[in-house]
Amino acid sequence: MNVKISFVALSISAALIPNATTAEERDMEVITVTASRMDKPVSAIPNTVTIIDQEQLEQQFRTTKDLSTIIGNLAPSFSPSRQKMSNTGETLRGRSPLIMIDGVPQSNPLRSGGRSGQTIDPAMIERIEIIHGANAMHGLGAQGGIINYITKKPTGDNEHQVSLDVTVPNSLDSDGISFGTSYAFSGESDQLDMIGSVSYRNNGVYYDANDQMIGVDTTQGESMDSQSADLFLKLGHDFDESRLELMLNHFNMENNGDYMAIKGDKENGVPTGAIKQNQPWEAANNQVTTTSLTYSHENIAGQQMQLQFFNQNFEAVYGGGCWSDFYDPSLEGSDQVTVCGTGSNGESLYYEQSRNKSVKWGVKASMLANNIAGSGLNLAYGMDIFRDTTQQDMVVSGASWVPQSTYENIAPYAQLDYDLIDNLTLSGGIRYEYARLKVDDYKTLYGYGDKDIQGGSPDFNETLFNLGASYKITPSTRIYTSFNQGFGMPDIGRVLRDGDSFPDLNPSIDDSLALTPVVTDNIEFGADYQGEYFSAKIAYYRSSTDYGTRMVEKEDGSGSFVVKREKSVIEGIESNITAYLGDHDDVGMNLAIQKGRYDSNDDMSVDTDLDGANLSPNRINLFWTHNFDNEISTRLQANFFMDKDFKDASDEIYSTFDGYTTVDASVSIPVYDGTLSVGIQNLLNEDYYTYYSQTVGKDTRYFKGMGRTATIGFTMPF
Template identity: 75%
Template sequence: MTFKTSFVALAVFAALTQSAVAQETPDTGTNKNKDIEKITVTASRMDKSPSSIPNTVTIIDRVQLEEQFRTTKDLSTIIGNLAPSFSPSRQKMSNTGETLRGRPPLIMIDGVPQSNPLRSGGRSGQTIDPAMIERIEIIHGANAMHGLGAQGGIINYITKKPTGDNQHVVSFDATVPDSLKSNGVSFGASYAFSGESDLIDMLGSVSYRNNGVYYDANHDVIGVDTTQGESMDSQSKDFFIKLGHNFAESRLELMVNHYNMENNGDWMPVKGDITTGKPTGAIEEKQPWEAANNQVTTTSLTYTHENIAGQQLSVQLFNQDFEAVYGGGCNKTFYDPALANNSNLVQCEGPKGESWYYEQSRNSSVKWGLKTSLIAKNIADTGIDAAYGIDLFRDTTEQALVQTGLSWVPESTYDNFAPYLQLDYDLITDLTLSTGVRYEHAKLKVDDYKTLYGAGNKEIEGGEASFDETLFNIGISYKITPDIRVYTSYNQGFGMPDIGRILRDGNSFPGANPSISDSLSLAPIVTDNVEFGADYQGEFLSAKISYYRSATDYGARLALNSDGFYDVKREKSVIDGIEANITAYLTSNDDLGMNLAIQRGEYDSNDDNKTDTDLDGANISPNRINLFWTHNFDNDMSTRVQANYFMDRDFEDATGEKYAEFDGYTTVDASFSMPLYTGTLTLGVQNLFNKDYFNYYSQTMGTNDRYFKGMGRTATIGYTVAF
């Protein structure tokens, strides 16, 4: 039995028809777009409003999050729905290949970096449950506001804050696939409490989510990724607490979030065939290794003071303890003949009948950091605002094999010291100059180690490598009228290549006596981002458009090798694109909008300092248009319909030959919310018309083991009550 497309479409049409009947004349006293200006962008380091930053900024507030939660709890999908220059979700535990403007973004929780600079691992998108998030700040384009990693921009998850009232909130939701198969049902629950006393304010939350099996539009089980990690047939738990105390002019706040996601390991992949269009499938069979999992604890202690010699002070001490286990496999990369007869290892057969064994890896990373900043407003009545401070950062990472205990990536320690200064100056009325400088001193330390047998079994001499970079930014913003703004900016971003991929690859260290100091591949990535944009914020319409160009002379492109793992290629690359969004406030209750992202990118394939080959699907997002219509009823009911149109794309090499192609597709989601008793009932349908498609990553980077289809139609029902 399946949901009938005609029935679902009829129900949505009826809801929209009612919306049209319920429309009122425009409320000329309402400008919904001005509400966003009440929010300051904390990721800017100067707590500025979005319209005062000379970059493209996207704020996803709690209302928008709640609308998206009706159909999905996947944060990558949500960000892509509202900021289309972000890659479409892979619908897996790993977010490898998910980029912002074609480059990896820095993901943070309340300013605490989640991305791992030494060994990415692709799990930075799975470190917090969405129920804990109040809003998401996205600053598009490379920048150095928070130092390391923001080559594509910054995605900052701002967690909830205590309300000041004693309140409890309980939420439940369940998702059912179109096939109505019982093993495809997903469900989740969360409980949150908030309160305060004279001494302390507090907010705490716990959540649990159980993901069922994913089905495609043909009611077939979607293939599992047993290497990088699978989110279907998994369970996740999140514990979150925030404690704060307000002094006369200051505040001390502690935040702790612990997130754990574990795959059940009950499904094995069935190889597909790209040449015949056969997708990778799955069969119910216990995995012969530890199932993939993610465990992350993020902690921050923040002290703020409103008046230190007339300046605002912020000091944040943070820690992140990250551990990710990746699925196992029978592959040449992990095989060592010296261990072939070890009775403690589960034996398997290689592609040519070799006697190999199952193995997998665990990535462990511990980060410590201190962020300090002082903000001075209108210094000496000059109209100059300044933000300045020093950031300290340490990351220690190691990736070891789970079964044999061999080190795949040796323990590596990265230390970073970075003072910065940011200035804003009103040159004339409505014309603001923003400029800043950040000095990065970084040191990498690696002990002596030996690569795996499959990577040459090389003895590598350890050592230290240090880097010094001075990064600049400058931008001008001009308000032509109170509603129209134009801006331009130049920003530099600083990042490291995925050092783990370099260190574990014996080819990175040629010569008879290789050492860390001889490898130029450890040089940092400096990305230059130039942007031109314009905003209009009117009473009945808001519109934004920007053009950007992102370039690096020594980038870090991910290249898939024959074992299914990625290597890092250090090459010149250039990406340019256009972003635009338009929202029309048709009435006080109706919003109609469009988001657009067009981008193209090339890299230098032959080291002649000229870009000549299209970046592939692991390194650039598809061109897409997102459309949406929301309607709010007078009785607090609301509806939303949204469509994602992904455009066709061909990928060409230096000779002009097509080496890959993407067959675009369109998906539609619809959702409904209404008050019920003392709570709120939500209904949502994802992939409303049950579109059958291979996802973007599979089409452009897929192998027979990872040729996955996207999820078919699913229906979600949820209920939230506060008391």
């Protein structure tokens, strides 16, 4: 990794910690990480961990409700938000993270679709747990780490809360006004405790720093000019030593379809624009229902037990277009389709769009034995069972683009922690993954080769390991190291639907190497300090895979991607520091530096830089919070995105990123029994193109970022 020694020395001297504490609560032992499967405190996990607590979420909500932006503000190794409905290209440490709600996977293993970041309203979240780097604690899909949204819990008091917020652009144009509202209740009786909420959000159009309307993504989905609603309910009952809890969350987001894109010109610096015109297809939307039933017992033969049964129903409709890829000669002249143009061979092209459906079922069973026979040995063991059925069809013609595919996975695991000597904790674990993919015979679309593919049931198995050590040099200082493996599948839908994935004369599912699982190795070294006046942490990591996946956008302008299977290596430094200046001020810095390369010529040597669809930019986040004696609080934060060149195997620059800086400011003021907040996002009205647009986008997706916006919110409990 080409980082100057002086810079590394500076980072180490800064030594950094995830911004997981406040001036009032600075003890890392207080917060336990449920995503670890052992409910460990942050200081006992030999990995970089970020906890975004309720106070930090409330600070971020003053300026934005976009979860990708919030995570990037506090965990800078996460990619900048695309500010769209799709989160394609948003990675953690350069690889896809596993996104969960209360441990229920939201990521779709068979056909990603880039919508796993739009499945819950932020108002329902109590905190966010982020475990950085590949790991197998929850199995499938955690090559970049785990992002676990922990939903709110009953407070024990019967109470209600109403929240309202309005966001206006710098131009004050009425069509750019966004607003949201939510109502929440919490209560308990002798038999039952409950918490529930309902929210509604209406997003106006977005404007850039020049007061020009930002272009719309009519293909993958657009969050501006949209509406979303969320219904959340959690019911629980406590027995003598156990608890039964039911969680339900239903999220629906729909674009209004009132705007069409105006093609930009990337080479000449002309951004993609928008014009008010009804889209001639069903507007993009997301509908997701997540349910889980969890039973926990504190003492079964001296062990803790947890059983979780979960289900997720996911449906996403993507925007339409007039593409030759979707031409079907059987529909020529049909009243079923609307002709929109003529192809290169004189064929009639028509509007078409796709719909992705996924149904997940699963069971997570775990046992935890602490301090076995007084030996200092802790053991967690159990089994995960998972089933996902996915298909992608065409909305207009009804044709199958991705055939119905079923993925079944069984994974027993065991994890040990051992306090070998005072202040030294060793950890190790093993997880065995057995998976099977079932696909019936099918035929690819006419525009994707029109190939007959023989179905099959290929199975896969992998044994994954993790090892770690954490040593407390002093009560305030520790060093740690770890080796973790992550398991995942390529975007199977993209493989199956593309005839080029099956070059043989008699193509078969069983013969496709492109369906081979991805195993990622993550090595990490870190140090952290937790003191009275400041906290700090630094970590170096190396993530590698011999047969990874890289998303590459097709050159036809359709906005669709194909999967490349290649070796890749990503290295990086993450560091954070927070200084506590008296009782009222916290000042800090978060930093993330990454470099990633892939093997472009199959010689098992990485030679080309990963692009912006696969790697985050280098960035520094600065922040200052101040709490007044009268309970007024303020936050000022800045995000510095650094310039970057991407080079190919010949050391020639094939893409560039012009960095930019955004500044946000907010204040929270107690008013009567409620709280009034005012936030300004992009305070200095920075004019910029988004990271994804600069590094990956084409003329049809060359989007500016949002200009200055002001948000006023009010929350009233009663």
